[in-house]
Amino acid sequence: MVTETDALIGLDQVELLHLRDLVTLFVHGKRFYGIHELEIDDYMKVAVAAQACLLVLNLDAAGSAEVYPGWTSIILYPGAFVARHDYRDAIGVVHQRILALDGEASRRGPVVLSWEDARPGAEPHGAGRNVVLHEFAHKLDFLDGTSNGHPPLHSDMSTATWAAVFSAAYGHFCGLVAHGHHTPFNDYAATNPAEFFAVVTEVFFLAPQRLQGAYPEVYGQLVRYYRQDPAARRAHHRR
Ligand SMILES: [Zn+2]
Numbered sequence: 001m002v003t004e005t006d007a008l009i010g011l012d013q014v015e016l017l018h019l020r021d022l023v024t025l026f027v028h029g030k031r032f033y034g035i036h037e038l039e040i041d042d043y044m045k046v047a048v049a050a051q052a053c054l055l056v057l058n059l060d061a062a063g064s065a066e067v068y069p070g071w072t073s074i075i076l077y078p079g080a081f082v083a084r085h086d087y088r089d090a091i092g093v094v095h096q097r098i099l100a101l102d103g104e105a106s107r108r109g110p111v112v113l114s115w116e117d118a119r120p121g122a123e124p125h126g127a128g129r130n131v132v133l134h135e136f137a138h139k140l141d142f143l144d145g146t147s148n149g150h151p152p153l154h155s156d157m158s159t160a161t162w163a164a165v166f167s168a169a170y171g172h173f174c175g176l177v178a179h180g181h182h183t184p185f186n187d188y189a190a191t192n193p194a195e196f197f198a199v200v201t202e203v204f205f206l207a208p209q210r211l212q213g214a215y216p217e218v219y220g221q222l223v224r225y226y227r228q229d230p231a232a233r234r235a236h237h238r239r
Contacts (some may be wrong), residue, residue: 007054007130007205010233015057017070022053026067030074038115048074048111048113050131054138054205058227068139080114103131107142111135113161128185128207137201143195149193157224169215170196184214205230 011019020173026049034040055065080100102117113211117131149166153159170193176183177190185207187197203211204222208231212219223229 005168010237015124023049028068032074035077051173052136075112076115103135105138130202134198137198147194149197165217169218
């Protein structure tokens with residue numbers, strides 16, 4: 001079991017066993033491909049799987065035969081990779097831009113990761129960042145067909161409350177960025193609501209107190225969505 005990643009701090013024995021079951025399902029259900037002669041070994045598979053499965057630990061995935069259903073490929077690059085993206089400008093002209101990425105996810109397509117950034121303990125962009133948690137949060141967001149920062153919620157949750165809490169926090173965060181103020185986490189969250197959800201998921205698992213302090217209502221919605229309370233389990237872990 002991968003233990004070096006901070007995201008797993010405070011999980012109890014029952015949760016770790018459950019995570020191990022999910023990891024086994026994940027590794028059997030997905031196909032891993034290494035690019036640029038990157039040799040994929042079991043450690044790499046388990047490392048990615050453990051981080052990905054942490055998100056769905058309490059999302060009833062164990063009842064199904066597949067974790068993150070509907071797609072199969074995980075592509076690992078040794079480091080950052082270049083992607084070409086087409087986009088249409090305001091007057092309808094299509095442009096291409098070239099981006100260096102550490103991860104990418106689409107609805108039905110593969111999850112693409114830079115192993116340098118995805119391996120446990122890697123925090124090349126600072127504490128509280130995790131590309132695996134980020135890309136798999138996008139995969140959860142895509143479950144209702146669109147990536148908009150609003151994944152399908154549990155029946156005991158209110159979509160109106162989620163939308164109100166997230167749009168208020170997103171608006172506030174974008175204001176901080178626009179005015180050059182200090183932000184509680186990665187400014188990339190201001191890109192759009194989908195990126196905000198993916199970034200706050202990283203912070204939720206890796207620096208939960210920071211998210212709790214900055215946006216307590218967002219933290220509360222994520223506790224109800226992920227059915228986990230990383231701040232509480234860390235506090236308990238320290239006692
Ligand atoms: Zn993203």
